[in-house]
Amino acid sequence: MAEVVLRDVVKKYGTVPVVHEVNLDIADGEFMVLVGPSGCGKSTTLRMIAGLETITSGTISIGEKVVNELPPKDRDIAMVFQNYALYQHMTVFDNLAFGLRNRKVPDAEIKAEVARATRMLGLDPLLSRKPFQLSGGQQQRVALGRCIVRRPQLFLFDEPLSNLDAKLRAQMRIELKALRERVPTTSVYVTHDQVEAMTLGDRVVVMKDGWIQQVGTPLEIYNRPATRFVAGFIGAPAMNFIDVELADEQGQLRARAKDFDIGVAPQQADCLRKHGAKGVTMGVRPEHIHLGAAPDGKGSSFSGQVKVTEQLGSELVVGLDAAESTIMASRIAPETDIALHAPAEMWIEQRALHFFDRKNEAAIR
Amino acid sequence: MIGLVVAAVKRAIFAISLLAVFVLFVGPVAILVVTSIRPASGVYYIWRGTNFTFSNFIDVVHQSQVMQAMWNSFVLSTLATIFSLGITVGSGYMLSRFGGWIQRSWFATIYIFRTVPYISWVLPLYLVNTRLGIYDTMLGLLLPHIAVHVCFFSWLMKGFFDGINPSMEYAALIDGCTRWGAFRRVALPAALPGIAALSILCWLATWNEFLFALILSGQRTPLITSTMAQFVTETGTEWNLMSATAVLAMLPALLVTIFGQKHVIRGLRM
Numbered sequence: 328m329a330e331v332v333l334r335d336v337v338k339k340y341g342t343v344p345v346v347h348e349v350n351l352d353i354a355d356g357e358f359m360v361l362v363g364p365s366g367c368g369k370s371t372t373l374r375m376i377a378g379l380e381t382i383t384s385g386t387i388s389i390g391e392k393v394v395n396e397l398p399p400k401d402r403d404i405a406m407v408f409q410n411y412a413l414y415q416h417m418t419v420f421d422n423l424a425f426g427l428r429n430r431k432v433p434d435a436e437i438k439a440e441v442a443r444a445t446r447m448l449g450l451d452p453l454l455s456r457k458p459f460q461l462s463g464g465q466q467q468r469v470a471l472g473r474c475i476v477r478r479p480q481l482f483l484f485d486e487p488l489s490n491l492d493a494k495l496r497a498q499m500r501i502e503l504k505a506l507r508e509r510v511p512t513t514s515v516y517v518t519h520d521q522v523e524a525m526t527l528g529d530r531v532v533v534m535k536d537g538w539i540q541q542v543g544t545p546l547e548i549y550n551r552p553a554t555r556f557v558a559g560f561i562g563a564p565a566m567n568f569i570d571v572e573l574a575d576e577q578g579q580l581r582a583r584a585k586d587f588d589i590g591v592a593p594q595q596a597d598c599l600r601k602h603g604a605k606g607v608t609m610g611v612r613p614e615h616i617h618l619g620a621a622p623d624g625k626g627s628s629f630s631g632q633v634k635v636t637e638q639l640g641s642e643l644v645v646g647l648d649a650a651e652s653t654i655m656a657s658r659i660a661p662e663t664d665i666a667l668h669a670p671a672e673m674w675i676e677q678r679a680l681h682f683f684d685r686k687n688e689a690a691i692r
Numbered sequence: 693m694i695g696l697v698v699a700a701v702k703r704a705i706f707a708i709s710l711l712a713v714f715v716l717f718v719g720p721v722a723i724l725v726v727t728s729i730r731p732a733s734g735v736y737y738i739w740r741g742t743n744f745t746f747s748n749f750i751d752v753v754h755q756s757q758v759m760q761a762m763w764n765s766f767v768l769s770t771l772a773t774i775f776s777l778g779i780t781v782g783s784g785y786m787l788s789r790f791g792g793w794i795q796r797s798w799f800a801t802i803y804i805f806r807t808v809p810y811i812s813w814v815l816p817l818y819l820v821n822t823r824l825g826i827y828d829t830m831l832g833l834l835l836p837h838i839a840v841h842v843c844f845f846s847w848l849m850k851g852f853f854d855g856i857n858p859s860m861e862y863a864a865l866i867d868g869c870t871r872w873g874a875f876r877r878v879a880l881p882a883a884l885p886g887i888a889a890l891s892i893l894c895w896l897a898t899w900n901e902f903l904f905a906l907i908l909s910g911q912r913t914p915l916i917t918s919t920m921a922q923f924v925t926e927t928g929t930e931w932n933l934m935s936a937t938a939v940l941a942m943l944p945a946l947l948v949t950i951f952g953q954k955h956v957i958r959g960l961r962m
Contacts, residue, residue: 379862399865406866412859416881429868473867 328513329390329480330355331376336385338371338537346371347537348385353515358507360516360528364560368537370485373517377483378402390480400429405474406483409490411466413458419469420454426477437476444472447509464495471503475510482514488523500526521561525549533557555608555688558681564613564657569650570685571609573599582609582680587650589627592677595692599682602691610681613644616656618663621674628674629654633667647673721942728935735931748936758937761919765905766944768833768915769898773891775834776841781887783842784849785875789858802843810840814907821908828910836908837898845890852886852959853879889959892952899945916941 331353338346346368353359361369374380376387378399386393394402405426413422423444427437445451448468458466467487474482487503488496500523507514507527518524524531525545533540533548533556541553552558558566571582573591580596582589589609591599599607621628631649643659656673665671682691727735729744752758783802786795817836818827826832856879864874880887905915920941923934 377862377866379865398870399862400868400870402866404866406863408859408863410857410859412857412863414860414864414878414882416884425864426867429873473863477867 328355328511330357331359331481331513331515332386332388333372333376334386334388336372336375336387337383338368338375338380339383344383345537346375349539351532351539351542353513356511356513358514358516358527358529359532360518360524360530361532361534362518362521362524362560363534363540364519366536367534369517369519369532369534372534373483373485373515376481376515377404377406402481403479404481404483405477405479406485407467407470407474407487409486411458411463411470411490413466413469413473415458418455418457419450419461422458422469423450423472423476426473440476440478441472444475447475447506448472463491464499467491467499468502471506475506480513482512484514484516484518486518487516488518488520496520503527521563525561531561533560535560551690551692552610552681553690555610555683555690558610558683558690562612564644564655566610566612566681567616567652567654568683569609569611569652569654571607571650573605573607575600582607582682584650586631587629589629589675589680590677591680595680595682598692602684604684604691606685607691608683608685608688610683611675611679613655613657615676615679616654616673617676618645618656618659618665618671618673620672626674626677628672630670630672633665633669633671636665636667645671645673647671649673724935724938727931728939730932732930732932735935748932749940752933752936752940757914757922758916758919758940761914761916762940764830764909764913765899765916765941768830768837769895771830771834772837772841772898773894776838776845776894777887777891779838779842780845780849780890781880781883783846784851785853785879787846787850788853789861802846805839805843806847811903814903817904818907827908828912830913833904833908833913833915836904837901841894841897845894848890849883849886852883852890855886856882885955885959887959888952888955889957892948892956895948896945899941899948 331351333349333351336346336349337344349368349372351359361372363369371380375382376389378394378397382395386395388394389402389404414425417425420441423441424437427440432440441454445454448471450465450468450472453461453465453469458469461469467490470487488499491499504527516523516527525548528545530542531545531548532542535556541548541557543551543553548557548561552561552566555568559568569584569587571584571587571589574581574583580591580599582591619628629647629649631647631654633645634648634653635644635646635655637644638661640661642657643661643663643665644655644657645659645665646653646655648654654673659665683689684691726739728748729746730741731743731745731747734741734743783798787799813836821827821832824832826835860878860882861874864878865871869877900917901915902917902921905918906921909915909918916937920934920937923930923937
């Protein structure tokens with residue numbers, strides 16, 4: 328195991344920068360997830376750690392050793408790819424043994440290591456098959472096995488579950504988590520799927536356009552998003568954003584939009600006053616909006632017309648036309664009788680408000 | 693009712709097309725084979741008479757020139773395949789995987805040579821070969837063939853490697869291989885069906901080639917395609933002997949095709 332440190336890492340293709348001054352400390356044994364939309368630089372960052380991409384400037388160290396100039400084979404890492412990248416002409420056993428044979432490990436030891444991995448991943452009956460004879464899930468298990476047998480100091484995962492269907496993905500996510508317990512190794516995991524990021528990561532790095540937006544535990548990222556982008560990217564249904572004007576009224580700060588008026592909690596009001604801007608973006612998660620009138624002192628109500636309803640069985644998601652946008656509310660009891668286009672009243676929890684600067688989109692707190 | 697008529701017309705068109713293709717492709721071969729087993733007197737009326745003989749084949753087999761040409765063509769095709777494929781595999785891999793000015797220049801070079809009409813090469817090549825003293829030698833025939841194959845097959849080879857996901861090689865790099873090791877142990881085995889297909893196409897192309905054989909070979913290194921043409925003499929054309937030689941020349945190509953067909957199809961489907 329080893330810690331991984333990225334210092335001012337920049338990647339440019341020609342003159343086009345794709346990763347900007349990334350600084351990241353990944354602790355020994357930590358499972359770090361890089362998440363972001365396509366083209367945010369997460370895969371490029373991973374490939375630089377792997378040594379499959381050169382670094383334009385900055386340093387990457389694995390286990391206190393700067394690896395900038397080291398070829399991938401000498402970095403003592405293992406990687407799982409999105410399309411499994413199994414050696415198509417080799418059997419499962421040979422796929423698993425390939426890395427060890429390259430390192431001239433004695434045959435008996437190879438057999439023992441492969442046996443350990445196959446037992447862990449339930450690959451025993453598949454050892455003599457070729458990759459094309461396996462299902463997607465089995466292939467990804469072999470790819471995981473190929474990593475485990477090597478006992479590297481760092482695991483890298485490049486969207487390993489993206490090619491699997493939804494059901495299998497959920498199952499593999501659980502298996503990955505279980506595997507983590509049994510093989511505790513420093514890991515960097517790239518995904519565009521926020522559920523994988525939240526469920527697997529010890530910490531999560533949210534990236535956009537080559538910049539790190541926020542680094543934190545899944546709960547930190549969810550509860551205290553550093554930017555409007557992070558707030559909108561993590562969470563489903565996505566956070567509601569409403570452009571509001573702030574106004575002091577009898578000592579209380581109120582956020583107002585068209586037909587919309589909500590009181591801000593005192594502590595948050597102080598931060599907003601200190602920040603100074605009158606026009607800001609307010610964010611509120613759908614689960615913090617409820618049907619009906621606000622109980623005293625807990626929040627503020629607003630009303631509008633029901634524009635969408637999504638019945639999920641376990642909950643009802645309702646979109647209300649208000650404040651010049653569609654405000655989504657989730658976790659409404661599925662049996663609730665709500666008619667489309669009918670007027671409805673909802674209320675927002677005061678303690679759950681987020682505010683973002685309209686220009687630089689940073690959280691105001 | 694109209695539907696039935698349309699269906700009948702469609703079926704008729706299909707049947708006629710099938711027949712046309714059959715006649716176009718099988719007809720000449722059938723005439724060739726029949727001519728090869730007719731006596732010299734019967735070649736102009738191959739559908740009449742019942743005189744059949746294998747003496748043409750016996751005659752041809754006893755002509756040392758023809759047998760020598762067969763052997764030369766076999767050696768040339770095999771050598772040209774081995775050398776061109778050796779270069780083509782590397783060239784196709786480079787075109788598929790690497791960027792930069794070397795790759796671009798190489799691509800431009802083979803692209804330009806592909807666009808130059810084949811026949812315009814032959815006369816300059818004749819002059820070059822005589823100047824270098826390799827006219828009518830195996831080397832003088834081999835080099836142009838390799839050049840043509842490399843230009844042509846590098847494109848196909850690039851296509852094969854494009855179809856192989858490079859992450860397999862990345863995995864090999866991480867698993868302890870060098871760049872060369874990843875190519876040799878992972879990319880190359882994955883491209884084998886494609887390489888097998890190209891070998892067969894390459895071999896057949898050399899075996900069937902006529903223009904180089906005609907201009908660049910002479911008495912010392914006769915090739916089968918140009919030797920066949922020598923049955924056209926001042927006193928007339930010995931169609932029966934020419935046909936017998938042609939049928940003999942078809943055999944190796946036929947064998948290669950029959951046994952290699954599976955690989956060609958699998959390779960080209962990559």
